[in-house]
Amino acid sequence: MKKRLLSGMRPTGPLHLGNYHGALANWVRLQDEYDCFFFVADWHALTSDYETPGGIRGFTDDILLDWLSAGLTPEKSTLFIQSRIKEHAELFLILSMITPVPWLERNPTYKDQIEQLNNKDLSTFGFLGYPVLQAADIIMYKPYGVPVGVDQAPHVEITREIARRFNYFYGPIFPEPEVILTETPKLLGTDRRKMSKSYGNAIFLSDSPEAVAAKVAGMVTDPQRMRKSDPGDPEICNVYDFHKLYSPPEVVQDVNRRCRSADIGCVQCKKLMAQHLNAFLDPIRERRLFYQERPRLVEEIISAGNDHARQTARQTMEDVRAAIKL
Numbered sequence: 001m002k003k004r005l006l007s008g009m010r011p012t013g014p015l016h017l018g019n020y021h022g023a024l025a026n027w028v029r030l031q032d033e034y035d036c037f038f039f040v041a042d043w044h045a046l047t048s049d050y051e052t053p054g055g056i057r058g059f060t061d062d063i064l065l066d067w068l069s070a071g072l073t074p075e076k077s078t079l080f081i082q083s084r085i086k087e088h089a090e091l092f093l094i095l096s097m098i099t100p101v102p103w104l105e106r107n108p109t110y111k112d113q114i115e116q117l118n119n120k121d122l123s124t125f126g127f128l129g130y131p132v133l134q135a136a137d138i139i140m141y142k143p144y145g146v147p148v149g150v151d152q153a154p155h156v157e158i159t160r161e162i163a164r165r166f167n168y169f170y171g172p173i174f175p176e177p178e179v180i181l182t183e184t185p186k187l188l189g190t191d192r193r194k195m196s197k198s199y200g201n202a203i204f205l206s207d208s209p210e211a212v213a214a215k216v217a218g219m220v221t222d223p224q225r226m227r228k229s230d231p232g233d234p235e236i237c238n239v240y241d242f243h244k245l246y247s248p249p250e251v252v253q254d255v256n257r258r259c260r261s262a263d264i265g266c267v268q269c270k271k272l273m274a275q276h277l278n279a280f281l282d283p284i285r286e287r288r289l290f291y292q293e294r295p296r297l298v299e300e301i302i303s304a305g306n307d308h309a310r311q312t313a314r315q316t317m318e319d320v321r322a323a324i325k326l
């Protein structure tokens with residue numbers, strides 16, 4: 001019996017390279033060894049986008065296509081949509097009865113987000129309860145672990161605390177899930193800030209080869225290097241970090257040497273990197289085309305994933321209702 005993993009993503013836009021290396025690549029690897037459940041957390045998107053929910057549905061479809069393109073496959077993973085499994089809402093409600101409000105107010109992600117997203121009114125009940133919904137998402141499937149980036153670790157910690165409290169009150173129903181931290185390579189946006197859709201510095205998995213080349217051509221390089229005749233320092237160059245991820249070792253070495261000796265210019269160096277990045281993206285593009293041409297197949301995959309998740313969730317909820325004697 002394979003151990004089970006579960007993780008999710010909020011549908012806030014098409015996935016970029018940062019999302020890929022921060023989570024998705026790891027999921028694709030893990031699905032070979034574990035019984036994986038991956039879902040689109042569309043209700044969680046609503047906690048911040050409740051005023052303009054119109055994009056969530058489309059982003060959900062985008063993300064599912066990104067997942068399949070990146071190599072998640074229904075043969076190995078259960079792919080589903082949170083809002084299709086109403087049991088998540090029921091478990092969320094029950095968990096909300098036992099979750100002390102101070103646990104939620106103390107949550108570092110909660111405090112950060114309220115400050116960062118100051119253009120949105122996040123003083124809602126739903127936003128405070130975000131980790132309770134996430135706990136319900138997770139323990140519903142009694143997974144061994146939750147593969148996430150460090151930013152999500154506090155949420156998994158609260159999940160463990162909520163599971164422990166449930167078990168203490170009502171009997172041992174839920175195992176406490178482990179955090180499985182994703183190791184992320186260094187990869188910034190084209191302007192050297194954190195890669196983010198909202199900064200306009202992201203390279204998307206769905207970008208065309210031409211779009212990738214254009215974005216790479218606009219990347220910030222070694223800021224000290226003004227002219228081609230100036231020697232550069234690859235260690236402080238963002239393009240070089242990309243080379244390290246996408247170019248073969250001999251190219252990386254060669255670029256390093258020729259940059260330092262002013263033997264290669266940034267324009268040429270970027271063209272070279274864009275070629276290797278595009279070669280990396282090509283298999284993803286091919287799978288995207290395959291699924292794009294078969295929308296019925298994608299629908300069937302998701303509907304089968306939803307059914308499988310729902311079955312599992314129903315069993316859990318029978319245990320839960322029995323445990324709380326309702």
Ligand code: TRP
Binds near residue numbers: 006007009010134155
């Ligand atoms: N909070 C997660 C994020 O922003 C998304 C999420 C919702 C999630 N439910 C989850 C992740 C359950 C892992 C497990 O990325």
Ligand code: SF4
Binds near residue numbers: 232233255269
């Ligand atoms: Fe960066 Fe390449 Fe220019 Fe060197 S040559 S500064 S590695 S883009």
